Amino acid sequence: MNTRRGLFVSVDGPSGVGKSTTVRRLGERLTAVGVAHHLTAEPTDSHLGRLAYDAVGSSSGPILACLFAADRYLHLERVIRPRAAAGEIVISDRYLAAGLVMQQLDGMKLDWLRQVNAHADPPDLAVILTAEPGVLAARLAARGAKNHYQRRPDISAREAALYEEAADMLAAAGTRVLRLDTSQQDAETVAAIIHRHIDQLQAEAKPVVPAQAREAQE
Numbered sequence: 001m002n003t004r005r006g007l008f009v010s011v012d013g014p015s016g017v018g019k020s021t022t023v024r025r026l027g028e029r030l031t032a033v034g035v036a037h038h039l040t041a042e043p044t045d046s047h048l049g050r051l052a053y054d055a056v057g058s059s060s061g062p063i064l065a066c067l068f069a070a071d072r073y074l075h076l077e078r079v080i081r082p083r084a085a086a087g088e089i090v091i092s093d094r095y096l097a098a099g100l101v102m103q104q105l106d107g108m109k110l111d112w113l114r115q116v117n118a119h120a121d122p123p124d125l126a127v128i129l130t131a132e133p134g135v136l137a138a139r140l141a142a143r144g145a146k147n148h149y150q151r152r153p154d155i156s157a158r159e160a161a162l163y164e165e166a167a168d169m170l171a172a173a174g175t176r177v178l179r180l181d182t183s184q185q186d187a188e189t190v191a192a193i194i195h196r197h198i199d200q201l202q203a204e205a206k207p208v209v210p211a212q213a214r215e216a217q218e
């Protein structure tokens with residue numbers, strides 16, 4: 001029986017900073033040491049996630065904010081909460097911070113975005129990947145833009161500043177935030193740092209005591 005407590009870790013950060021690459025590397029590391037985990041992402045591949053994804057570029061800020069938040073709530077109900085409760089390490093490529101940042105680029109105010117997302121569980125660890133704007137722009141150019149946000153000329157500096165602000169806000173609200181500057185560190189090194197923090201969080205968490213063992217102790 002798995003007696004370790006599950007954890008929910010989100011990985012966010014500006015366009016092209018390396019979220020997907022880092023999450024994949026982290027998954028490989030956890031697999032190598034036999035830790036039960038689940039890699040997931042937002043938008044999800046549910047009907048709501050597809051609706052949100054397809055609306056990017058053609059819908060206004062309020063519509064996008066509500067669609068992405070609805071997908072987030074479904075993600076929590078169907079994937080994040082049940083899997084973490086079953087003892088898995090759930091790692092999401094984009095989560096709440098994306099909702100607080102991307103829709104500001106669509107003209108929405110941060111306070112309103114917080115309210116729309118008020119019922120989204122805080123992650124046990126919110127990783128915010130950062131890099132110098134010049135590095136971000138170079139990574140985006142090398143990989144290629146995937147959406148209309150990434151084709152804006154000043155996107156890297158603007159997003160980097162908004163993620164800093166979102167990280168401050170999450171930390172002030174009591175969420176454990178890990179900011180990692182990836183400008184000089186490859187994805188493997190970044191994944192190894194996150195892995196160490198996950199180990200630390202698990203060591204701090206009380207193990208789940210199965211009911212029978214608890215009764216025997218009492």
Ligand SMILES: Nc1ncnc2c1ncn2[C@@H]1O[C@H](COP(=O)(O)OP(=O)(O)OP(=O)(O)O)[C@@H](O)[C@H]1O
Nearest residue numbers: 014015016017018019020021139143182185186187
């Ligand atoms: N730590 C790193 N150092 C250098 N290059 C990296 C690092 N992490 C990722 N990359 C490279 O940067 C590019 C963007 O990476 P990736 O697609 O993982 O970013 P992303 O943040 O998931 O992008 P998006 O915001 O579009 O979802 C890729 O070419 C990837 O190989």
Ligand SMILES: Cc1cn([C@H]2C[C@H](O)[C@@H](COP(=O)(O)O)O2)c(=O)[nH]c1=O
Nearest residue numbers: 042043056068094095098099102103147
């Ligand atoms: C969670 C979330 C996502 N978005 C946008 C940002 C991108 O355009 C896509 C995600 O695609 P990627 O492959 O991860 O780059 O969705 C958003 O606007 N708001 C959100 O909350």
